[in-house]
Amino acid sequence: MKYYSTNNHKHQVGLSEAVIKGLATDNGLYMPERIPVLPNDLIEKMSEMSFREIGYAVIGALFSEDLSEKQIKELVDHTLSFDAPLVQVEEEIYSLELFHGPTLAFKDFGARFCSNLMSMLVKEKSKTLRVLVATSGDTGSAVANGFLGVEGVEVIILFPKGKVSKLQEKQFTTLGQNITALEVEGVFDDCQTLVKQAFLDRELNEKLMLTSANSINIARWIPQCLYYFYAYSRLPKNEKKVVFSVPSGNFGNIGAGILAQQMGLPIAQFVAATNVNKVVPEYLHGSPFQAKPSIPTLSNSMDVGNPSNFPRLLALYGGDEKRFRENVKGYFYTDEETVEAIQAIQPRGYTLDPHGAVGYLGLKDFMAENPGYVGVFLETAHPGKFRDVVEEALGEELILPERLAAFLEGEKKVIPMGKSFDEFKGFLEGLV
Ligand SMILES: *Cc1c(COP(=O)(O)O)cnc(C)c1O
Secondary structure, three states, X not given: XXXXXXXXXXXXXXXXXXXXXXXXXXXXXXXXXXXOOOOHHHHHHHHHXXXXXXXXXXXXXXXXXXXXXXXXXXXXXXXXXXXXXXXXXXXXXXXXXXXXXXXXEOHHHHHHHHHHHHHHHHHOOOXXXXXXXXXXXXXXXXXXXXXXXXXXXXXXXXXXXXXXXXXXXXXXXXXXXXXXXXXXXXXXXXXXXHHHHHHHXXXXXXXXXXXXXXXXXXXXXXXXXXXHHHHHHHOOOOOOEEEEEEEOOOOHHHHHHHHHHHOOOOOOEEXXXXXXXXXXXXXXXXXXXXXXXXXXXXXXXXXOOOOOOHHHHHHHOOOOHHHHHHHEEXXXXXHHHHHHHHHHHHHHOOOOOHHHHHHHHHHHHHHHHOOOEEEEEEEOEOHHHHHHHHHHHHOOOOOOOHHHHHHHHOOOOOEEEOOOHHHHXXXXXXXX
């Protein structure tokens, strides 16, 4: 399979380059040049298949030109090492719980797939791959845990000192093994600048194989389509049309759902639900796309004013904006509405996190306006991950899942780092 750049259809590369480079040299996002369509009877049969069996079929269709059957099996098994249960919350409304992985957020799926695929692709090169990640929280923990113990790959995480929540910090500073955390004397932008400078430094790139594993990498993006197939297969069989509501920030997750739809999964409609960072809902209502500075909210993993996957969404519709706006409906919600949703659903025995709450609200509004649907919203994080917000909304203490509580006990290990590039470069050169 070739992957083209969203900035230039003629700029095409193979799998290995697309994954190790991450971003195309013209700054475009990579897209598969062809989207394979699965036969209907296979999709029908998925209701009797396990999550992993579904994974082999879907990943096989996308990657069999480049990977062996054994590699595909290993990738899927490594990625789907935890479940994604579909839980009924109300009549015709289901929550797809994507928070059962090591860091309790859906990014675990993409991070695990990406780490395993990178490890396979560098084995042939017999050189250590260094993954540089600047993080303000969640990305660092998902990437670190996804890459933990993966052969041939070392992860270096840069985070701003004192600017990351204690729990998030613990999730990437206590791991050890092939994960190193650098505590940078500065803010997130300083971390990001250091990483960008490292990628541009010719000397450094001659000595070390560096990559970014950021969220626009196809190896993080594509595997997210798997849980749409799985969720669909677990819905009760009836005549109702299916709508998926996706709480969105950078719009990678919903894009992977649209990919699943184009691979033949009969999803009738998508809802893009956001907080007040509502650039895409406004676009879907007919405005031109207009990036804005981000606004802090309670659902802070979606505080994105310039969604990086937007060009990828346009590419999926071949640039046809009318089709895009028909297939995806946009809704946005304030923090008050988010808190009210968490409170309203609790008596039914379900606890939402602030991101899932936004997805739930979008689904409810869409279904009120459009009868005849069965709906699934993606619950993208465990409520315990946003403990302060949820406890304040509900006025009661949450019980943290064991794997989250376990992180709090680990010992923090970091290397202090200034914000000068020379110091960072010196550190990287010392790794050779
Ligand atoms: C990253 C994230 C999102 C947003 O996903 P995108 O793919 O960026 O749209 C939503 N919820 C949670 C909990 C996240 O961590």
